[in-house]
Amino acid sequence: MLNRRGVMLAAGGVVATGASLGLPAMWMSGRGATATAQLGRSEAEQHIMRIGMVAKASPLQAAEPFTVEMPVPKVARPVSTRGDTDVYELDLRPAQVEILPGKTTQALTYGGTFIGPTIKAKSGRKVRVKYTNKLELPVNVHLHGGHVPPESDGYPMDLFAAGQSRTFDYPNQQDAATLWYHDHTHHMEAEHVYRGMHGFYLIECESEQQLRLPSGQYDVPIMLRDAHFDASGGLILDVEHPEARSTLLANGRPLPFFPVAARKYRFRLLNSSIHKIFELDLGGVEMIQIASDGGLLPEPVTRSKLTLAPAERAEIVVDFSRHAIGSKLVLSDTGAPVLRFDVTRQAADDSRVPTRLRSMPALPAPARTRRMKLAVAPSKMAYAINDLSWDPDRVDTVVQNGTTEIWEIYNADTVDSEFGGIDHTFHLHMVQFRVLDRDGRPPLPGEAGFKDTVLVRPGETLRIQATFQGWPGKYVYHCHMQEHNVAGMMAQLEIVR
Ligand code: C2O
Numbered sequence: 090m091l092n093r094r095g096v097m098l099a100a101g102g103v104v105a106t107g108a109s110l111g112l113p114a115m116w117m118s119g120r121g122a123t124a125t126a127q128l129g130r131s132e133a134e135q136h137i138m139r140i141g142m143v144a145k146a147s148p149l150q151a152a153e154p155f156t157v158e159m160p161v162p163k164v165a166r167p168v169s170t171r172g173d174t175d176v177y178e179l180d181l182r183p184a185q186v187e188i189l190p191g192k193t194t195q196a197l198t199y200g201g202t203f204i205g206p207t208i209k210a211k212s213g214r215k216v217r218v219k220y221t222n223k224l225e226l227p228v229n230v231h232l233h234g235g236h237v238p239p240e241s242d243g244y245p246m247d248l249f250a251a252g253q254s255r256t257f258d259y260p261n262q263q264d265a266a267t268l269w270y271h272d273h274t275h276h277m278e279a280e281h282v283y284r285g286m287h288g289f290y291l292i293e294c295e296s297e298q299q300l301r302l303p304s305g306q307y308d309v310p311i312m313l314r315d316a317h318f319d320a321s322g323g324l325i326l327d328v329e330h331p332e333a334r335s336t337l338l339a340n341g342r343p344l345p346f347f348p349v350a351a352r353k354y355r356f357r358l359l360n361s362s363i364h365k366i367f368e369l370d371l372g373g374v375e376m377i378q379i380a381s382d383g384g385l386l387p388e389p390v391t392r393s394k395l396t397l398a399p400a401e402r403a404e405i406v407v408d409f410s411r412h413a414i415g416s417k418l419v420l421s422d423t424g425a426p427v428l429r430f431d432v433t434r435q436a437a438d439d440s441r442v443p444t445r446l447r448s449m450p451a452l453p454a455p456a457r458t459r460r461m462k463l464a465v466a467p468s469k470m471a472y473a474i475n476d477l478s479w480d481p482d483r484v485d486t487v488v489q490n491g492t493t494e495i496w497e498i499y500n501a502d503t504v505d506s507e508f509g510g511i512d513h514t515f516h517l518h519m520v521q522f523r524v525l526d527r528d529g530r531p532p533l534p535g536e537a538g539f540k541d542t543v544l545v546r547p548g549e550t551l552r553i554q555a556t557f558q559g560w561p562g563k564y565v566y567h568c569h570m571q572e573h574n575v576a577g578m579m580a581q582l583e584i585v586r
């Protein structure tokens with residue numbers, strides 16, 4: 090009988106193997122994946138088998154805590170700013186990066202850094218990015234949380250080959266929010282993201298600036314994720330053993346410290362892990378959540394704990410003025426340290442956290458309700474939505490442009506199922522949605538704003554409401570535990586006029 094890991098390995102084996110064999114095999118699996126996308130299913134299965142056995146390396150014990158400083162990802166500079174558009178150029182390339190102190194890690198990067206450069210956009214002003222693929226494998230780029238036309242969305246089968254460039258246009262006709270960009274190459278997204286194909290994309294707007302939240306150097310994006318290294322610093326991706334990803338990274342460094350001034354900071358937290366859920370706390374110190382995936386919450390929510398599933402964002406304000414110089418505050422994940430804030434200096438602070446942050450638009454009447462069941466497929470060899478695994482030739486859901494719908498998301502991998510309960514997430518492309526309720530109860534604190542990714546615990550049913558106002562074309566929705574969507578838990582949405 091297959092167990093939970095068996096499902097992952099059977100269905101996601103293409104990821105397991107290339108990664109675990111190290112980089113050369115990874116290249117091979119990368120090329121294979123293109124082939125896989127173009128071939129039929131039985132060839133895909135053969136491909137999975139051909140790649141062969143999983144080589145195991147013993148996990149390196151988690152790094153010495155708080156020995157390296159957390160960097161802030163550099164901000165990308167536009168190559169031109171003309172009219173209503175800022176133009177960027179970004180190379181996708183392999184790079185040797187330092188993650189563990191004194192060791193070199195071979196990574197797949199945007200622009201040569203393990204965390205790609207942060208793109209700062211303004212609401213209402215367009216961004217155009219010319220991506221050049223200098224990797225030896227086909228890729229695409231998805232702007233997660235972006236309200237983007239289909240040809241710029243990074244549809245999983247729409248790849249650009251090694252040596253090619255592709256230009257994506259981002260309209261930024263949406264609220265200020267913390268988005269991120271990452272690879273979405275079907276079958277390879279988990280591995281590509283795991284190896285470094287992730288970066289922040291921030292949309293800012295004037296009305297948000299008028300709130301006088303902490304800004305400038307006091308507004309810090311922090312990408313959290315896990316990783317599994319071999320003794321020489323190489324990244325191991327072993328889907329059979331996600332728990333071996335025992336090294337937690339903040340902005341690409343293990344358990345770093347971050348010097349702060351005794352004032353308020355805004356931290357934009359993103360979980361870019363391909364499987365791990367973070368359960369964060371700051372040792373009892375208040376974290377004031379001000380925003381989620383789609384931007385500001387209607388009002389701030391004081392949190393002592395914060396759950397962050399893969400791809401979710403939470404923005405928090407922490408007031409270090411309540412702590413003496415010399416204080417050290419540890420951000421932990423269920424008791425294990427992640428990052429330490431060291432209060433090192435005084436600084437002026439005229440920022441504030443208003444009691445009202447934004448107003449939410451009224452919910453339009455829904456045209457219909459659909460049900461989305463997340464679970465291991467009936468074959469038990471893959472993951473599925475409504476019992477069907479991803480098939481690019483099948484359109485699962487057709488929605489008329491401009492209509493509003495309620496989707497009931499049900500996680501049928503319950504604790505009493507054969508697999509003992511599997512957490513899933515649900516991510517919808519093109520739009521931000523609202524969470525109406527969870528098992529008939531009000532949404533969790535922090536879910537009152539716009540969301541694009543939600544955690545669905547075993548047995549849970551969530552109702553979300555979305556207005557599909559955008560562009561005709563094909564998009565996807567999927568579990569954002571990327572090991573699950575690689576293994577089939579993804580479906581196709583077509584927006585029609
Ligand atoms: Cu963050 Cu479909 O992805």
Ligand code: CU
Pocket residue numbers: 512513514568569570573574578
């Ligand atoms: Cu899942």
